[in-house]
Amino acid sequence: MKTALVRNNSAVVGAAMNTKSSLPASSDESPVSLDAGVGVFEARQLTKTYHMGEVDVSALRGIDLDLFEGEFSVLLGPSGSGKSTLLNILGGLDIPSSGTIRFQDKYLTDYTDDQLTQYRRQHVGFVFQFYNLIPSLTASENVALVTEISTNPMKPREALEMVGLSHRLDHFPSQMSGGEQQRVAIARAIAKRPDVLLCDEPTGALDFETGVLVLEVIERINQELGTTTAVITHNAGISAMADRVISIADGRIAHLHVNETKSRPRDLSW
Numbered sequence: 001m002k003t004a005l006v007r008n009n010s011a012v013v014g015a016a017m018n019t020k021s022s023l024p025a026s027s028d029e030s031p032v033s034l035d036a037g038v039g040v041f042e043a044r045q046l047t048k049t050y051h052m053g054e055v056d057v058s059a060l061r062g063i064d065l066d067l068f069e070g071e072f073s074v075l076l077g078p079s080g081s082g083k084s085t086l087l088n089i090l091g092g093l094d095i096p097s098s099g100t101i102r103f104q105d106k107y108l109t110d111y112t113d114d115q116l117t118q119y120r121r122q123h124v125g126f127v128f129q130f131y132n133l134i135p136s137l138t139a140s141e142n143v144a145l146v147t148e149i150s151t152n153p154m155k156p157r158e159a160l161e162m163v164g165l166s167h168r169l170d171h172f173p174s175q176m177s178g179g180e181q182q183r184v185a186i187a188r189a190i191a192k193r194p195d196v197l198l199c200d201e202p203t204g205a206l207d208f209e210t211g212v213l214v215l216e217v218i219e220r221i222n223q224e225l226g227t228t229t230a231v232i233t234h235n236a237g238i239s240a241m242a243d244r245v246i247s248i249a250d251g252r253i254a255h256l257h258v259n260e261t262k263s264r265p266r267d268l269s270w
């Protein structure tokens with residue numbers, strides 16, 4: 001397997017983002033060669049077993065997966081298939097029972113708890129289904145919570161402008177719609193300029209129109225900041241906006257598919 005990577009090279013990043021043919025073709029073979037693009041994540045033989053009293057739950061049963069720099073991937077699969085478990089492990093919120101994950105040139109699976117905390121803080125933006133904003137803080141203050149502990153953050157106003165909320169800086173979560181709250185959550189996730197944006201059902205609590213607005217914001221972040229983006233969804237319709245669709249079933253990768261052409265969020269239906 002080839003592991004030579006070119007990092008922080010914007011030309012290569014651009015190529016990986018914009019040249020669809022540079023991404024791995026639809027394949028039943030996994031892992032995919034890193035020649036296909038600049039590898040950000042390389043997961044090998046990941047398993048996760050939760051021990052519930054006397055019962056073992058196998059959430060992941062041997063995942064081999066590469067994610068590429070600047071790529072927009074959708075993780076699709078039925079409830080309980082292991083999508084959140086996989087995303088949480090990639091984001092350093094959880095650890096696998098076995099297997100390895102390389103992020104850039106380091107192995108997350110070798111990290112101590114403190115190193116994982118630093119990894120999350122510096123490199124990962126998370127967006128969840130239910131926003132997780134702090135109710136007693138304004139939009140701007142919610143974003144500032146993250147920017148205050150980051151090394152090269154945007155200003156909260158700048159992050160909120162990117163998600164189209166410059167007119168809601170001083171609103172509390174209870175004074176905003178669900179879609180606005182989710183866009184604050186996205187602003188909070190991207191304000192640290194993360195390398196990766198991991199979204200777990202970001203439109204799961206939203207109506208279709210609002211969901212489209214949120215997906216447009218995520219697409220814009222991916223394109224303008226070049227942030228490697230992975231979005232979990234149940235909705236097969238959303239997969240048409242991805243560079244690559246990763247289908248998960250029963251803790252395994254069931255299928256990988258590259259979209260030759262991507263749909264705009266506004267043209268999706270679900």
Ligand SMILES: Nc1ncnc2c1ncn2[C@@H]1O[C@H](COP(=O)(O)OP(=O)(O)OP(=O)(O)O)[C@@H](O)[C@H]1O
Nearest residue numbers: 050052057058059078079080081082083084085086
């Ligand atoms: N903390 C945990 N403790 C025990 N079992 C867990 C835990 N987290 C997940 N599981 C189990 O692992 C399996 C995969 O869960 P996971 O949350 O990854 O699925 P999912 O694909 O995200 O599902 P959904 O679409 O419903 O969110 C499920 O059977 C779930 O019950």
Ligand SMILES: [Mg+2]
Nearest residue numbers: 083084085200
């Ligand atoms: Mg889930």
